[in-house]
Amino acid sequence: MNVTFKDVAKLANVSTQTVSRVTNGSPNVAEDTREKVNAAIKQLGYIPNKGAQLLGRAKSKMIGLVTGELLLHGASMVANGIRKQSSELGYGTSLSVVSEHSMDKVTDALNDLKAQRIEFIILNIPLNKEESEMLVEQYPGIHFVFVDVPPSAKVNAVYAANYDGAVKAAEYMVLTQRKRFLFITGPNESSASELRVQAWKDVLKKHPDIEIIDQLEGDWQARSGYARTHEALCDGCSFDCVMVGSDQMALGVLRALSEFNLSVPQQVSVIGFDDTFDSAYFYPPLTTIKQDFLTIGKRAVSLAVNMENQDVTEAHHETIKTEIIERKTVQPYQQTQNNKTQIRELLKQAEQLLGE
Amino acid sequence: MNVTFKDVAKLANVSTQTVSRVTNGSPNVAEDTREKVNAAIKQLGYIPNKGAQLLGRAKSKMIGLVTGELLLHGASMVANGIRKQSSELGYGTSLSVVSEHSMDKVTDALNDLKAQRIEFIILNIPLNKEESEMLVEQYPGIHFVFVDVPPSAKVNAVYAANYDGAVKAAEYMVLTQRKRFLFITGPNESSASELRVQAWKDVLKKHPDIEIIDQLEGDWQARSGYARTHEALCDGCSFDCVMVGSDQMALGVLRALSEFNLSVPQQVSVIGFDDTFDSAYFYPPLTTIKQDFLTIGKRAVSLAVNMENQDVTEAHHETIKTEIIERKTVQPYQQTQNNKTQIRELLKQAEQLLGE
DNA sequence: GTGAGTGATGTTTTCGGAAACATTTTGTTT
DNA sequence: AAACAAAATGTTTCCGAAAACATCACTCAC
Incomplete structure (x- = not known):
């Protein structure tokens, strides 16, 4: 029914085994034979049968x-x-x-x-x-x-440097004088998530003036980041910094914060994990830990x-190493006084609205 | 080497063909034979060889x-x-x-x-x-x-109702009195994208007072939405409305607009296409056309x-039908005067910043 | 009681390649 | 030119399942 090995062999006037050698790139084939066979393959539109290959071959490749x-x-x-x-x-x-x-x-x-x-x-x-x-x-x-x-x-395993990356994130937050931390983590069953949380904690416990407000479990998706943050805010939690287990969840976090009129990064700083393609376009662009997936x-x-x-x-x-990508959701200490710029921008926006 | 058909047949004391009949759920097998074979399969941990099945079977399932x-x-x-x-x-x-x-x-x-x-x-x-x-x-x-x-x-083909969906989007924009349209489309080679653009144009050309400022091609991703919008704004384009071919590109559009201090939806309305999981968490939450992928x-x-x-x-x-999801990036006409709320919010934010 | 129909099972062949082995051709060395 | 290695090619067998076909036992009808 279908074009097979034998058809090719017959047309090229060689044995089936020679055809096999050509298709598998065996070195012991004369150049002109190879060409002859390849021509026949092309002419007939021969496609090898995966099933037969799998059956006849020792390894599946x-x-x-x-x-x-x-x-x-x-x-x-x-x-x-x-x-x-x-x-x-x-x-x-x-x-x-x-x-x-x-x-x-x-x-x-x-x-x-x-x-x-x-x-x-x-x-x-x-x-x-x-x-x-x-x-x-x-x-x-x-x-x-x-x-x-x-x-x-x-x-055998390949890892992102989850621990190291999370350490960077936490230390960055510490540097900016944040004191009251909220964690939005990935699923507890994820080892990567667990390591990140551990790293955050290890860094923060070196600083007695820092408080971990709460640690909430998400599912990597924006929806859960939003829901957890929203819940925390409704419960009256007060924090000035959110460590998030993924960029997508961070998107939800940013949304929830904005609904509560909390400004990022002035009032609350946020840091994500992953560096998804989208995170550079969040509002504000997300500071995050890049993984080289x-x-x-x-x-x-x-x-x-x-x-x-x-x-x-x-x-x-x-x-595989991670890297911090500094964008706009964490405000370094020395810039804290720069709020004037922000305020000026807000006022400008207000003016524009009035002008309509 | 591996457990095969024959091993199972031997253990169950039947022919290989009977084993085949059991694994393929043939009706003509006695109940106790079936059980005997299944027990043998389980005991030996038999896994059928896909290659052999593919080779021996007429259809691949x-x-x-x-x-x-x-x-x-x-x-x-x-x-x-x-x-x-x-x-x-x-x-x-x-x-x-x-x-x-x-x-x-x-x-x-x-x-x-x-x-x-x-x-x-x-x-x-x-x-x-x-x-x-x-x-x-x-x-x-x-x-x-x-x-x-x-x-x-x-x-044979399955479609999203691209044209209908895009018509809804355009009509929605028309209803809100938008006059100067910018299109950020998907790749030109995409039929879906083409249909959407056509629908937008068909709707808008019924309204002589409406102007299509420009039509720019993106690649569905946020980056391109950002780049195209940014370019348009740098070129001095003035528009009050952006029709976007995908939610991800819309994310980039929103970012570019925010960088130019254009308020959404007051100054510029934006509508996306897809209703991705993330789009509800954009800033502002994206109005879009939902596809049931x-x-x-x-x-x-x-x-x-x-x-x-x-x-x-x-x-x-x-x-497959599409549906408009109304969120916050398009401002219906009657709300245009509601800017006061927006301004009040901005001023509140400014105050908060001053208070820090 | 005999033949037809049917359900359960066994036997043989087939699928299309590749490995193992056998054979022929070519090339190199002395 | 003989001897032998190496390269090129051919022949046979096998992989593991499923289809096609064959067989057998049994029931039922006439």
Whole structure:
């Protein structure tokens, strides 16, 4: 029915095995034979059958990715990095999105990948230490790389420098003389979120005059950032600074603050985490900790593929650095007196309105 | 090496074909045999080999999706709808992301899907009429469904009601007495974008006192919305209203306007398109046209699968309705005099700053 | 009681490649 | 030119499931 190997072999007047050698780029093929075969392939529009390849081949040349919701900036960018690096290294990718955080769904996804005889799997979902170690044990022969998972000697992983990044954020806030902190964190099950909170706390507890007003759990999305902040304000919380676990949540935070007529950064400073494409266009533009998601994805692939060649003596860990991006939602101390500019701007706006 | 069919058959003391019948849910299997086989499968941890299935089976039971960048809200949500509906109908999905708009990449992706013997393919990328028709011809036997592609009798497609939605947006603006319009559109190659612009123009040309100041092309992302608006303002353009092709671009538009001290919605009204999760948290919350992306994805799958059973006499088209979401970036006429409230707020903010 | 129909199961063949192994051709060395 | 290595190509077998076909046991009708 479909064009196959044999058709190509017949047309090029060679054996099927030679065709196979050409399609797989074997070096031991004469140049003119190769050309002849390639011409036949092109002429017939031959497309190899993945099923047959998978069945006949020892290795699948595929990298599996199990990830959370791709709407999230981080997950999506990591996936992009993985796709990019995989294709660079000559691997295909098979994607499995696990929306809910349930181990059943994860094992379903893993079985599906195993059914494709995929031997490299990158997991970018929140997992605790036990879960990640269990998976490695449960699927022997599969090379796992985890993203942002609690450190474990048994498990290969790539991390953003969550702790370091969060330290930078907290120290930056301390420098600007903020005293009353509100935390809006990512989901508690996320190791990345946990590390960031820990870093914030570690920095702040060095300063006895600083108070942590509250710590509220969000789901990375703007909606939750808004809801938590709104609740806190309704409860009469008073804070001069919000540490937020993601830029998207920070968007919601900014909105809630603006509804309560709290000016950012004068009355309340806000810092995010991620540096999404949008965050530079928030009102005001968001100061945040940049993560290099693309590199995280790329390194995860490289790590996975290298595992094959190396001794599995020890698990590899790799940390991708973060960077603070200074924009307009945190006001450095020395600028505090600069409110005049702000006031002048507000008055100008008022005048313009009057002029209409 | 791996657990296979034969192992299961041996353990359950049946033939391999019986195992096959059980795994495929054939009705002609005795109840106790079925149980025996299932027990053996479970005991051995048997996972079917996708390659062998693909090779041995006539149909692949898979739906392929070729989509643009999943960072975009629309693409990501459509993909979610497709995954959901596919698994509901018992199909797997294979995803292929095409970042650049290049037909070569598209045919690469298509060939990859064809290599998996996938017979249902949904394309969610900007394509012109010729391109879509060409693909249908070039890949006979494959059931294509296109998303937001120019209407063609030869091509099955699912659309958002782009034209209707854009009409609503334009009429809403007209109602609020806006006179000088700026368009920030999506990429020109996008049929959806084109339709929206056409709708805007069709509505506005009924009103001779309305002027279209400029029409600028963006890439759906905030950055481009910001850049285009910024450029327009630097060029000295004067407008009281911006029609924007996507919410993300609208975010950039809002930022640019705020940098020029133009108040939204008093001096300039802005309306977006999409209703992304974030848009409710913009400053001010964005008035926009909501698209039901999830349904678009779901309907695309249903359409594809139904094509198999029906005569291919005529292409099917389906339109998913849009809805206007009124928030705060468009000011209805009767509220224009309400500026006092706004001014009072600004003055209050100024006072607060002075009090610090 | 015999033949037809039917449900449950077994046997054989097939899918399309790739690995393992065998063979031929070419090139190099002495 | 003989000897042998290396490169190029061919032949056979196998991967793991599903389809096609074959068989068998049983029920029911006449």
